[in-house]
Amino acid sequence: SQTIHQWPATLVQPVGSPLSLECTVEGTSNPNLYWYRQAAGRGLQLLFYSVGIGQISSEVPQNLSASRPQDRQFILSSKKLLLSDSGFYLCAWSVRWNSPLHFGNGTRLTVT
Amino acid sequence: RKEVEQDPGPFNVPEGATVAFNCTYSNSASQSFFWYRQDCRKEPKLLMSVYSSGNEDGRFTAQLNRASQYISLLIRDSKLSDSATYLCVVTPFTGGGNKLTFGTGTQLKVEL
Numbered sequence: 001s002q003t004i005h006q007w008p009a010t011l012v013q014p015v016g017s018p019l020s021l022e023c024t025v026e027g028t029s030n031p032n033l034y035w036y037r038q039a040a041g042r043g044l045q046l047l048f049y050s051v052g053i054g055q056i057s058s059e060v061p062q063n064l065s066a067s068r069p070q071d072r073q074f075i076l077s078s079k080k081l082l083l084s085d086s087g088f089y090l091c092a093w094s095v096r097w098n099s100p101l102h103f104g105n106g107t108r109l110t111v112t
Numbered sequence: 113r114k115e116v117e118q119d120p121g122p123f124n125v126p127e128g129a130t131v132a133f134n135c136t137y138s139n140s141a142s143q144s145f146f147w148y149r150q151d152c153r154k155e156p157k158l159l160m161s162v163y164s165s166g167n168e169d170g171r172f173t174a175q176l177n178r179a180s181q182y183i184s185l186l187i188r189d190s191k192l193s194d195s196a197t198y199l200c201v202v203t204p205f206t207g208g209g210n211k212l213t214f215g216t217g218t219q220l221k222v223e224l
Binding site: 036042043044046049059088092097098099100101102103104105107108 | 142143144146153154155157158161162199201202211212214216217
C-alpha cells in the first residue's frame with residue numbers, strides 16, 4: 001500500500017532563517033505531488049505541484065520554492081523565512097489529475 | 113465569486129441527529145468532487161468521492177447536482193466522533209496536473 005512521510009512534525013524558526021521540509025511517498029510510481037499551506041483558521045492554499053521529476057508548478061508568488069529531485073521526493077524550501085510563513089504545511093500525492101489527494105501528517109511551522 | 117464555497121458553521125447537533133452540508137462551485141467544467149474530513153490540528157483525510165448518481169457509505173451520503181453546481185453531504189445518526197471540519201473539494205479540468213480546490217470547510221459539533 002502507499003504511504004507518505006513528511007517531516008518534521010513541528011518546527012520553530014526565527015525570521016530570516018532558511019527552511020527545508022521533506023516529503024517522500026512509498027508504494028507508487030510517478031505520483032503527482034503537492035505542497036499546501038493552511039494558515040490558522042483558514043482554508044488550504046496550494047503552493048506547488050509536480051507531475052514529474054524536475055517539473056514544478058508554482059501557484060502563489062512568495063519566498064518559497066519547491067524541488068523534486070527524485071520521483072517520490074518533494075522538498076519545500078525557503079532562503080529567508082517571514083513571519084507570514086507560519087502555518088500548517090501539508091504534502092500530498094495523487095495517482096492522476098482527477099483522483100483524490102492523500103496527505104502526509106503535516107508540519108506545523110512557527111516563525112518567530 | 114469563490115471557486116468553492118461552504119457555510120463555515122458551526123453546526124451544533126445532538127447525537128443521533130441527521131445533518132446535511134452543501135457546497136457550491138463556480139466552474140461548470142469541474143470534473144471530480146470529494147468530501148474530506150479534517151480533525152483539529154490534523155491533516156485532511158478523504159471521506160468519500162462524489163459520483164454523478166450519488167453514493168452512500170454507511171451513514172454518509174454524497175450527492176452531486178450539476179445543474180445547480182453544488183454537492184452535498186448527509187450524515188445520519190450522528191456520532192460524537194463525527195465532530196470535525198468537513199471540506200468540499202472540486203477538481204476542474206486543467207488538461208494536466210491536478211489543481212484541486214478546497215473549500216474552507218464546515219465545522220460540525222455533535223453533542224450529547
